[in-house]
Amino acid sequence: MNKSFKLLSLAALAMSGLGVSSAIAQNPNFANGDLILGFQSKAGQGSDTNVMVNLGNTATVFRNANTNNINLDNIVNINSILVSTFGATWWDNTNILWGAAGVWSNIIEGNLQNLDPEQSIYATKARSAVGPDETIKNSTLNTPSASNHTLGSNSIIGLNGAFETQTMSSEVALLNTVANTWEDFNVTSVGFTQSTAFGVYTGGIQQRFGAGSYGTSNATGSPVAIEGALDLYRGQSQNNVPGQFDENGPVRIPQFQGILTIDNAGNVDFITTVVPEPSSALLIGAASILGLGFRRRRSVLA
Amino acid sequence: MKNKFILSGLAAITALASTASADQTIDITGATAFRTAAITTIIASYGAGMDDFAHTGAIGLAGIQGARQSIFKGDFPGLPDKTIIRCTWTGSVEGIQTVATQITQDFLAESALTATGAPIVNDTVAVPSVTGTALLPAGTNLVIPDLAFSDVYPTSSPFNVDNVVDSTPGVVVFTPVVNEGAPSGLTNVQAGQLRTLFGTGNQPLNYFFPTSDVRKAYATGRSDFSGTRTTYLAETGYGISLPVQQHKPVTNGAAAGAATLAISTLQIWPTNDGNNKSLVWGPDKVGNGGFESSSSLRVAFGGTSTAVQRKNSAGGNLGSPENLLLISVFGISDATTAITNGAKALTYNGVGITPASPLSAGDIAKITEGAYTFWSYQHLMYNSTNDTTEMQAVLAELTNNLPANLGTAGVDINLMNVSRDDDGATVAP
Numbered sequence: 001m002n003k004s005f006k007l008l009s010l011a012a013l014a015m016s017g018l019g020v021s022s023a024i025a026q027n028p029n030f031a032n033g034d035l036i037l038g039f040q041s042k043a044g045q046g047s048d049t050n051v052m053v054n055l056g057n058t059a060t061v062f063r064n065a066n067t068n069n070i071n072l073d074n075i076v077n078i079n080s081i082l083v084s085t086f087g088a089t090w091w092d093n094t095n096i097l098w099g100a101a102g103v104w105s106n107i108i109e110g111n112l113q114n115l116d117p118e119q120s121i122y123a124t125k126a127r128s129a130v131g132p133d134e135t136i137k138n139s140t141l142n143t144p145s146a147s148n149h150t151l152g153s154n155s156i157i158g159l160n161g162a163f164e165t166q167t168m169s170s171e172v173a174l175l176n177t178v179a180n181t182w183e184d185f186n187v188t189s190v191g192f193t194q195s196t197a198f199g200v201y202t203g204g205i206q207q208r209f210g211a212g213s214y215g216t217s218n219a220t221g222s223p224v225a226i227e228g229a230l231d232l233y234r235g236q237s238q239n240n241v242p243g244q245f246d247e248n249g250p251v252r253i254p255q256f257q258g259i260l261t262i263d264n265a266g267n268v269d270f271i272t273t274v275v276p277e278p279s280s281a282l283l284i285g286a287a288s289i290l291g292l293g294f295r296r297r298r299s300v301l302a
Numbered sequence: 303m304k305n306k307f308i309l310s311g312l313a314a315i316t317a318l319a320s321t322a323s324a325d326q327t328i329d330i331t332g333a334t335a336f337r338t339a340a341i342t343t344i345i346a347s348y349g350a351g352m353d354d355f356a357h358t359g360a361i362g363l364a365g366i367q368g369a370r371q372s373i374f375k376g377d378f379p380g381l382p383d384k385t386i387i388r389c390t391w392t393g394s395v396e397g398i399q400t401v402a403t404q405i406t407q408d409f410l411a412e413s414a415l416t417a418t419g420a421p422i423v424n425d426t427v428a429v430p431s432v433t434g435t436a437l438l439p440a441g442t443n444l445v446i447p448d449l450a451f452s453d454v455y456p457t458s459s460p461f462n463v464d465n466v467v468d469s470t471p472g473v474v475v476f477t478p479v480v481n482e483g484a485p486s487g488l489t490n491v492q493a494g495q496l497r498t499l500f501g502t503g504n505q506p507l508n509y510f511f512p513t514s515d516v517r518k519a520y521a522t523g524r525s526d527f528s529g530t531r532t533t534y535l536a537e538t539g540y541g542i543s544l545p546v547q548q549h550k551p552v553t554n555g556a557a558a559g560a561a562t563l564a565i566s567t568l569q570i571w572p573t574n575d576g577n578n579k580s581l582v583w584g585p586d587k588v589g590n591g592g593f594e595s596s597s598s599l600r601v602a603f604g605g606t607s608t609a610v611q612r613k614n615s616a617g618g619n620l621g622s623p624e625n626l627l628l629i630s631v632f633g634i635s636d637a638t639t640a641i642t643n644g645a646k647a648l649t650y651n652g653v654g655i656t657p658a659s660p661l662s663a664g665d666i667a668k669i670t671e672g673a674y675t676f677w678s679y680q681h682l683m684y685n686s687t688n689d690t691t692e693m694q695a696v697l698a699e700l701t702n703n704l705p706a707n708l709g710t711a712g713v714d715i716n717l718m719n720v721s722r723d724d725d726g727a728t729v730a731p
Contacts, residue, residue, distance in 0.1 A: 161584025
């Protein structure tokens with residue numbers, strides 16, 4: 001059950017003795033439909049805290065990016081909040097997991113937001129390998145039943161509620177005693193085994209950080225150490241709302257949108273097309289000439 | 303006209319004089335599901351010492367037990383001079399909020415005891431040998447309550463409860479209920495089915511039992527200020543802080559229990575619905591609202607639902623009128639009334655009780671021995687920073703008298719042979 005001791009919320013502070021008659025503090029830097037990037041640590045510094053970051057609207061920023069070959073460089077830099085919460089070397093800390101999720105409404109009424117119908121869920125899955133070929137999708141996100149898809153939407157709306165009321169910022173470090181924080185919906189048991197995320201996605205949607213890097217170039221091809229990479233999917237529960245995106249398309253089957261990456265400077269990128277860094281391009285060209293296979297892969301702690 | 307109305311001018315003078323007296327006022331708020339037992343206990347605690355009372359309900363004991371606001375005055379055991387007890391029932395979680403965070407709640411002013419004029423009427427029925435008044439307009443005297451009843455633990459809220467001192471004088475019992483017109487085969491609901499129902503808003507009847515009946519059952523219920531809602535989301539394992547998809551039934555206006563009472567519309571719970579908004583765990587959301595009080599829900603469940611116009615959150619019609627059913631969870635007191643008017647209690651996880659006053663010995667045994675788990679502790683709490691001798695005297699008297707006055711609300715805590723450590727937690731000896 002998602003409770004224990006819960007801290008006084010901004011929402012509660014905003015309520016009067018006639019409680020229900022007053023407005024609740026509303027975060028101007030978050031709206032339903034924004035993609036929430038979440039971090040939790042299972043031990044050590046920051047283990048009582050979740051970091052949540054708003055990456056922007058799911059539909060207008062991320063939807064169909066892979067089809068359109070959209071790369072987004074430095075969507076946000078969150079090194080400061082990650083360092084202050086989890087420590088200076090957060091990117092090598094195997095206690096930390098990260099993932100992302102978003103939905104704009106859990107109630108099916110045939111409405112659209114940026115052409116996405118209600119219950120259009122965006123969620124990540126840890127890539128099993130990352131290298132120069134970040135465009136290759138190599139994770140799988142399960143297809144939920146209709147009821148479970150709805151329940152998942154409810155849960156993400158619950159997460160949204162925390163972001164709407166617990167901060168006035170686009171990034172926040174919340175104690176895990178606050179209701180509906182990231183780890184409430186992304187439970188990890190002993191051995192870092194991930195439970196079903198948001199009650200929908202089996203095996204969880206997070207990736208665990210670890211030593212080493214997952215890649216060497218960012219969205220623009222600049223040399224960086226990519227410390228984490230998540231495949232982003234979109235699953236829609238409706239395909240018959242006139243004018244919607246992917247009308248008559250697959251229902252609830254997660255569709256790959258692109259890869260969220262984070263480097264050791266805290267820059268978050270969204271990559272659909274790899275831009276080789278100049279030196280790598282030269283090296284790859286040379287390797288090809290020499291008939292050598294060059295591919296850097298690594299296993300992912302999941 | 304009764305004497306006190308004639309003497310209202312004198313009463314006003316007396317009221318002025320009383321400002322210099324040592325009379326004490328204790329303000330109580332919280333659980334609506336427990337208000338019947340609470341009011342009965344307050345009346346019993348005053349005993350023959352009660353001088354006067356007033357309330358916002360209809361004439362009679364049921365009226366004052368169901369009233370949102372009430373006020374009593376008289377000699378109270380263990381306290382000198384006169385003691386005024388005022389009650390405003392708003393829901394368990396709101397009760398926790400007001401006591402924990404020391405914020406105000408609206409109560410009837412003491413002047414309500416001498417108020418006159420339509421629609422106020424004499425009430426010679428609610429309390430034997432005492433003439434009070436009923437149908438008072440809502441009071442707006444804002445004060446910080448002294449005590450709160452709650453169906454759930456203080457920690458089943460997002461509020462800082464460090465200073466809350468809690469006691470558990472009783473057990474409050476709940477039951478799943480389907481409205482009038484349910485098929486005979488619908489007799490039971492599982493915890494998982496309720497989780498899905500409240501999470502998705504509706505499910506076909508054949509989700510609950512094998513049937514060719516093509517009707518759907520829709521979820522409805524209370525706001526998140528309610529202990530009843532907290533209990534049904536905790537007990538079923540759904541999660542007390544998660545948004546739900548509930549619907550708001552509106553009847554045709556026929557009297558409660560009337561054969562002609564019918565549900566005319568059913569709307570996915572809209573936003574901006576006054577006191578029916580859910581604001582405890584997040585902002586106002588479509589589907590997440592619920593009735594502030596159980597009374598409207600109780601009335602609706604006595605109505606048929608064969609031609610219900612469904613509506614979207616904006617109030618627009620969805621298709622043609624539909625033959626459907628409603629499922630929710632009621633406290634035993636409300637369930638008893640709803641069943642009298644046509645609703646039906648469902649067994650829970652295969653074990654059922656028959657809502658009645660009092661519960662049968664067999665049903666009590668199901669609760670006290672652990673077979674039936676749809677219950678929570680009744681809590682009575684105060685804030686340690688607002689601790690007074692007078693409040694403690696009232697608290698002690700109420701706690702002492704509650705077991706004998708539980709009525710339909712629940713079970714004497716002293717009979718329990720099982721316990722649970724939290725709302726929805728495992729029940730065990």
